[in-house]
Amino acid sequence: MAEKITPRSADYSRWYLDVIREAELAENAPVRGCMIIRPYGYAIWEAIRDGLDRRFRATGHQNAYFPLFIPLSFLQKEAEHVEGFSPELAIVTIGGGEQLEEPLVVRPTSETIIGHAYSRWIRSYRDLPVLINQWANVVRWELRTRPFLRTLEFLWQEGHTAHATAEEAIAETLRMLDVYEDFARNEAAIPVIKGRKSQNEKFAGAVASYTIEAMMGNGWALQAGTSHYLGENFARAFEIRYLDRDNVLQYCHTTSWGVSTRMVGAVIMVHGDDQGLRLPPALAPIQVVIVPIWRKDDERARVLSVAEQVERALATAEVRVHLDRRDDLTPGFKFNDWEVRGVPLRIEIGPRDVEQQTVVLARRDVPGREGKQAGVPIAGVAAAVQDLLPAVQQALLQQALAFREANTTYGVRSYDEFKTVLEEKGGFIRTHWAGSDADEARLKEETKATLRCFPLEVPEGEGRCFLTGQRTRQVAIFARAY
């Protein structure tokens, strides 16, 4: 199996596709740029969905569902929005065998159709805030696609909220950014940098876009979630207004925020190694796999009976456990198979273990003998696993943090140094920046690095911009990005 996975150092893009194939996460659909999410990949997405959904509810949001189809005219109501999205639209022109009078857009995002609904739902300050989220599929006609990272159709959640004031809407925008960071850190074991997008990179129609940026295993950046303060832009386009306490008609301030199946790609690229996937226990569909080992038939029955006992003990302890009963495969094959799939812990049970009433526990994140613990008493397996799972979760986060630190260059003094660092070391360049939008665009064209964000936390204080030489307090992170 593992031989079927290209080493990361040889070809990172190929490694990524190999892992997706070998771990049976997804595959290309017959329609260009679309993918089939296979059961194991979908189970990871379900864990992401549940982790986010729980947080949305805890912060007072409700789920709803808005239509897939949006009249083309709706998109045209917000000038910047239509300009940003019109090159990417899939358009239905035929319905029930007849040419449609008004073509329908397959939603690329739902600000417009939801804005239209809010304009009817919101009458008074008493109706505010409106805090709604939707789990849905959306379509953007991308030219270059990559499974999970960028596909024509993808699954996501999109939150859409309406507020009385700019202050409240901005607070919501940042609250949801915090929710995303908390999820990424504590469930996906991915450290992210919270920041604001530049004007060049912001969402089409937003006043300000915020992002969580993560570093992938090749040093590239991935925008793993965004939260937008939309100001009055969509409120004016769709007449979302309310009567305030003084009976004066006011425009609402709205927000939107989203995380997509792209997060699965982030999990693969942040944690994966040359053996395949490594899943953080919080998101792993299977947290512990039990591999029974036997040679002779009489061993089989004894080993399986103990394996089932361990399986029950773990299931009772609410551990997601799977007993690999396949008869026609060797233990070595199975070890490899579950390693490729990134299962955090493996329990091996052989005839000797049965005699001694113990098992062997192996960590996916610590290769070789070091990650193995033999002689774990059966009576204590559940407790040992419950200790180890958070340890693995924490270790993955710490490794990712250390990797990011090792691949971040703090401060460059010149554009030449900027280019040298990018070429020779890659990773993130975190540095003072006072360039214009045009400077940013030129830099992107010349180096392929984009301004990922202006981080919200800036302990640096004032410094000199490497490009313009101006002194500034503004710090930016640049990187190649997906």
Place this chain on the structure above:
Amino acid sequence: MAEKITPRSADYSRWYLDVIREAELAENAPVRGCMIIRPYGYAIWEAIRDGLDRRFRATGHQNAYFPLFIPLSFLQKEAEHVEGFSPELAIVTIGGGEQLEEPLVVRPTSETIIGHAYSRWIRSYRDLPVLINQWANVVRWELRTRPFLRTLEFLWQEGHTAHATAEEAIAETLRMLDVYEDFARNEAAIPVIKGRKSQNEKFAGAVASYTIEAMMGNGWALQAGTSHYLGENFARAFEIRYLDRDNVLQYCHTTSWGVSTRMVGAVIMVHGDDQGLRLPPALAPIQVVIVPIWRKDDERARVLSVAEQVERALATAEVRVHLDRRDDLTPGFKFNDWEVRGVPLRIEIGPRDVEQQTVVLARRDVPGREGKQAGVPIAGVAAAVQDLLPAVQQALLQQALAFREANTTYGVRSYDEFKTVLEEKGGFIRTHWAGSDADEARLKEETKATLRCFPLEVPEGEGRCFLTGQRTRQVAIFARAY
């Protein structure tokens, strides 16, 4: 509020739409035939989804996700399938600003695209069975639409399985029909009749279609879920084959089965009354609402403090509870508001109750004084609620069963009697039937009644067909239907 709901006896269709509007379940979208599912309606769908999903997992199924878009040519591979679905297709002809070479169909159902994937995934008998389900949106270009019951876009699950033999596939088809019946009965409190569809009414491409049929509050039938045995039809169209134990290439036998947001419509129409919705506790987003009652400000604090205590006790007991804190509304308004929304139990707490450390408990399903229980000690509220919720659940099921029995006519002797019963009494006519497909079609045209199903359980034994006079063991249920 309640005055805004047309009585069922005056206009059942209007009543249905009134309830959906007043309970804020859904509304029409700006695109004809599409709907917006509002948070309260969506929460009911989420409960339906969770109840089904749990059952699918317990029977060994896994979730996955297949693309929204299907190449038009795929649909054409199964002759009956394309004939059935082509009048209902929404077709994308433009993507990314360009005319597509091959138009893409927005999936009306996914047998074809999933069949294509299975043909690649399945090689040997060892790969079987494949047991996959998908939660998704689908689009069928319907001319006459009605919220939840028939919409252009709807949400559903579609199970797709592949098996080595006809026997196994048929067993799966019937197993999932049982799962649907179990869900309908025990969570939706809807008694359903399991049956086989006639050739005229079966799914386009199936060998045999099975259904769960429910009776709505006006005596009409609703097909609330279907399970299809597809034989080798899609296996032959998409080359889904496996090597059997003797190394011979064989076609798989496949099944598909689905339940949709239509189930929300069934819940509304089976349980609703002239006051609005009545929700079975298993599906109710809010199982218990607490309405605090006070006149003076000093009462307010004391009442709210007790209300919060009760809220905590119920939440701890894992009851879905909501405390209505709204200051600007009278208790009477609130009572009505939550009745319209069908909350199964209401707790009233006033100053006198606080003094006596008791509450009043009122059942939504038993109107007036009879449904009220005063003087329930606060310490015992959680226990009382935990006793009452299953009682309400059971009562709704029993009422629906009794209603169905009262509105079912067992056996008619002639076509004239058939027509008289349909006109004067309505409901289900359950009777021996030996008519041809053409007879069935004529009867539909002349009476608007359709052959809902051949029930699987037939205690009737042999009898005489009311139309042809032939003796037969076959029994059919006829009814007007949505």
